[in-house]
Amino acid sequence: MQEAACRIDRVEKAFGDNRVLKDITLDLPAGTVTVLMGANGAGKSTLVKILSGVHSKDSGTIRLSGSEFRPETPADAIRAGIVTVHQNINDGVIPDLDVASNLMIDRLAENSYGFLLKRSKLFKAAEDIARRMDLPVNVRRPVSDYSIADRQLIAIARALSHDPKLLILDEPTSSLSASEAERLFSYIERMRAEGVAVLYISHRMSDIRRIADRIVSMRDGEISGVFEGENLDYEGAVNAMLGHRMTDVGIVVPEQGKAVAELSDIRLIPTAKSFSLTLRENEIVVVTGLLGSGKTALAQALFGLHPVHAGSIRLDGQAYRPKSPGEAVARGVFMSPKDRANNAVIRDFDITRNMTVPFLRRYAGLSFVNRGAERAKARDMIDALSIVCQSERDDISTLSGGNQQKVMLARWLAQQCRLLVLDEPFQGVDIRARRDIGHKIRETAGNRATLVMVAELDEALEIADRIIVFSEHAVVAEFRNENVNPNDILTAVAGFAAANQTVQAA
Amino acid sequence: MTLNEKDATVAQEGKPARKDGAQSRNAIDFAIRFGFIGLLVGLVIFFSLAADGFSSPRSAVFIFQSVAITGILALGVTFTLVVGGFDLSIGSVATSSMMLSAYVMVVLEQSAFVAIVACLVMGAVIGFINGVLIVKTKVPDLLATLGMMFLLVGLQRIPTEGRSIATGMTLPDGSTANGTFSPFFLQMGRHRFDLVLENLLPISVVFLLVIGVLVWGFLELTRHGRLMYAIGSNERAASLTGTNVNAYKIVAYMFSGVLASVGGMLLAARLGRGDIASGTNLLLDAVAAALIGFAVLGAAKPNAFGTAMGALFVGILLQGLTMMNAPYYTQDFVKGAVLVVALVFTFSLSGRKAGGH
Incomplete structure (x- = not known):
């Protein structure tokens, strides 16, 4: 292992009472791809934002090639050698400008650039960058002429033109096809060979298997596992990310009532497999799965936000095809959405x-x-x-x-209500409130069916009567929450995700 | 003390710490709540001392009358502000309504009733079109209503080839318009009720008060008003509670159009003709009143009471300046300056209040 390009030492960050990062210590070695995994709210995006100068840390130190790094602004971070490619590609490029301006935009933003635009110099510098990066683009054409993948590569090329010491990629493949992603990986491999430390944030097992030298799992603002070496323990990493600290909530699965919602041969999106699911009175069904597994799509379909691609839903024996949340509410289907702030x-x-x-x-x-x-x-x-x-x-x-x-x-x-759907009801909630909410959900469950979407396994184990594992917008496994082995569920969450990703990549 | 230690003490002694902060915040709170009312009272006192005859019932009524039309338009714009939108077309809806009412009575020789119905329908239809442009075709509110404004400025002049409408005017086809404004219609703009003094209270002021109370009641007391506020604060959250966001938005623009057309009719009734040169200031005055209304009582949101107070504020200011013989061109400047100050009040001070929890 080579020297650490970036050394994060005891970094803390809190927003109000909410401690988002707790004593984070992490080395990012040069010439190594470190994959960072973590569920929503685990703190990984806060860590990235501190590294890229968007937020400032409360305490702790960050050293970059041995010298202390205290960015005040994103521009400071770039100058110091930490460049970040954000998940949302639209934050990365300006479609109406030409490729050259996009490649050079952070140079243009520097005060030292001067007042007038030097077009020929701009194009020449941009062509240099494009050639160095093997970017097959005409720098004089607007970025909007290019595909999403090319745009992503343009954003990355700009980042790399700064000769970074640390390159941060936040879910870079989320909008790429398999072959486009492969192009990205070969870039990353070249960067690795040139001695750049790469921090790669992703949940896609296929990406991780392809590119990771080591995996760091984050959970509740802490590093919950670091995995490296010859045979990476992918399952262990997912396990550390989702966690399953056994909780003292003893679930006694009650007698179930009559069927409330019957979902038959549902396909949420055209490419997904079909599944069927029956939700009963006095039963809490928890849907779990990795980010992007389609949990939210199911919640939204039940609440009339978008129609299911195929299949039928019956509510109390009658056909149920809500066209709007208003209609869903009128039929007695309520949904509490995730991301409460928005x-x-x-x-x-x-x-x-x-x-x-x-x-x-x-x-x-x-x-x-x-x-x-x-x-x-x-x-x-x-x-x-x-x-x-x-x-x-x-x-x-x-x-x-x-x-x-x-x-x-x-x-x-x-x-x-007849059916209560709760999408990530424990998001951004402390442990005490989580218990309160969990108790209340169970206590009131008698006369309705309850469907809860959570990514974290211990949250699922705390409230579920039945746990459904979702992957690729379909049910892949089902467990009754009595004497269930959490590792079986984790295998389903991680394993099926991996299997399906491989199929898709092939 | 390091940051961490400070956090820890705050966490341990959370309540007392909050109390200390609350006292200084109370002062700011007080300033935000009553600052604007204080300013209004100060202005009245200042003009009473500085301008002869300012503090008389007649002067007060004159102020009310001058703000009545602006106030009604401002109440309309308040609806669109409540749902998180904006309506720039109100001024030209009002002038279009003025031209339409004159056209219906003078050229088409119809009754006041027909004219009133035609204007109200026109206002509702324009509002509906604005709303549909915004919610269905996703044109940004400012641009959609700006486009509508230009469209109406032109449209209202087409039937008479750009001339004002008055009895006896020559029409484009060479004939003479023989219709007249119905006396009933003119009463809407000119009648005054006796109140303490003879002929004191103009009917347009009664219109403003009644409409103001109705709008206030609708926005504050009914569930529809509540849901409109919900939409303005977080549209996505409102739609995820089953609220029909698009319908409420369209209705808000329709209210805005209808109220603007009411204002236009009052203007026509006061002038007794369809004057193409009138009403140019309506948009600025109404928008200023509604935005100043944000600052009243520290509401930091559009509200009917604040809008009425904002209209009154602008009216007092202009009347006072006029009575002090300030030249007309200073008035727009003062109006603009007051608007900027009110916006600073609203967004920076109350922003601090919200951010400082």
Whole structure:
């Protein structure tokens, strides 16, 4: 193993009360591809943002080739030799500008460039970069003429033109086909040969098998496993990422009620296999799987956000094809979406108003809202879910993440429903709130079917009666949550993901 | 003390620490809440002392009358602001409504009732088109309504080839327009009720008050108003609760169009003719009133009460300046300056409040 190009030592970062990075110590050796794995909220994107100068760390040190590295801005990080290619390719290139300007844009942004654009010099420098990188493009044409893969390579070429010491790639293959990804890998291999340290963030097993020299798993803001050597332990890495600290929640699978939702021969997207699934009263079904396995697509299909590609759904024996969330709610299918900041929290509203949005009609006579009634309901829900707040009129933004999530849950628990779908209800939630939420979900499950999407296995084990493993938009395994061996589930999560990825790559 | 230690103490003594911060925040809170009302009162006192005859009932009524039309338009624009949009076409909807009402009565020789219905329908249709452009064809709100504004400025002049409409005018085909404004219609702009003093209260002010109360009630008390606010704050979240976001947005633009056309009719009734040169200031004044309304009582969001206060503020300012013999061209400058200050109030101060939890 060669010397460390980048040495991260005891780095901490907190946003408010939320400790996102806890004492991270990690070496990134030169000439090595380090794959970083972690579920949503594990802290990997925060780590990347600290390295690329977007966020500043709270404490700890980062050393780059031995000297301390304290970037104030992304430009500092690039100058110091850390370049990042972001996941969303649209952040990486400006489609309306020509390739040359895109390749040179961060040079243009430097104060030393001068005021006037020197076009011929610009093209010449850009052609040099393109030649060095074997980029088959005409630098005078606009980037919008090129495919997504080419755009990605243009963004990467720009990053590499800075002679980086550390190259960070955030899910670079998520929009690439197998052959396009292969082109990217050969670039990465060349970089590795030139002694660049590469930090590669991905969940795709095929990518990881192809390119990884070592795998680092992150979980809850900590490094949960480092795997290196001749035979990389992929399953171990997934295991470390998802975690399965056995919890003290003893699940007793109750007697199930009658079938509420029957999904038959569903294909969520044209390329997916079909599956069938029956959801019953008094049963909590947890769908787990890696990022991009189609969990959210299933939740959204049930909530009328987009139709299923094929197959049929019956709700209480009647055909169910919702065309909008409004229709789904009217049929008694509720969904609490993931990513509450973007999809659920209404920031201008207080707790009460956030809770009552979907069912205002119930608190209104002749359209006039009965504020007393809605506040009384909000107080009930605050007690029921032990939401920590001063009063039901507090602004939602004054609550911690866990309490905000409880309010979002209260929004949907406030009324009876037939099927409750919860997409990542534990996202950005501390352990105590997670327990509270889990208890409440189980406690109220009697008269409805409940479907919960989670990526983390211990969350699944905490609340599920039945665990469904999802991969490639279809069910690949099913477990009853009694004396279940977590490793079996992990094998299903990791193994099938790997198998399917290989099939796709072939 | 390092950052970590500080965090730890805050975590341990979370409540007391919050209390200390709360006191200085209370002062800012107070400034945000009542700063604008204070400014308004200060302005009234200043003009009362500086300008003779400012502090009389007649002067007060004159101010109300001058803000009535702007205020009604501003209440319309408030709807679009509430759903997170914007309507730049209100000024030209109002002038189009003025021209249409004059055309219907003077040229087509129809009754006031026909004219009123025609204007209201026109306002609703234009609002509907704006809404559809924005939610269905995804044209950004500013651009869609800007386009509509230019379109209407031209359209309202086509039937008369660019001339103002008045009884006895020569039409493009050479004949003379013989219709007249119906007395009933003119009353809408000119009648004054007796209140304490004879002929004190103009009917347009009554219109403003009634519409203001209705809009306030709709936005604050009904579930539809609540859902419109939800859409403005987080459109995606609102749609994921089953709210029909597109329908509410279209309705908001329709309200805006209808209220603008009401304003235009009042203008026509006051002038007694379809004057192509009138109403050029309506857009700026109404938008200023609605945006100033953000700052009233620290709402930091569009609201009917704030909009009414904003319109009043602009009216007092202009009336006071006029009575102090300030030249007309300073008035636009002052209006713009007040608007900028109000926006700073809203976005920087209340932003700090929200960010400082």
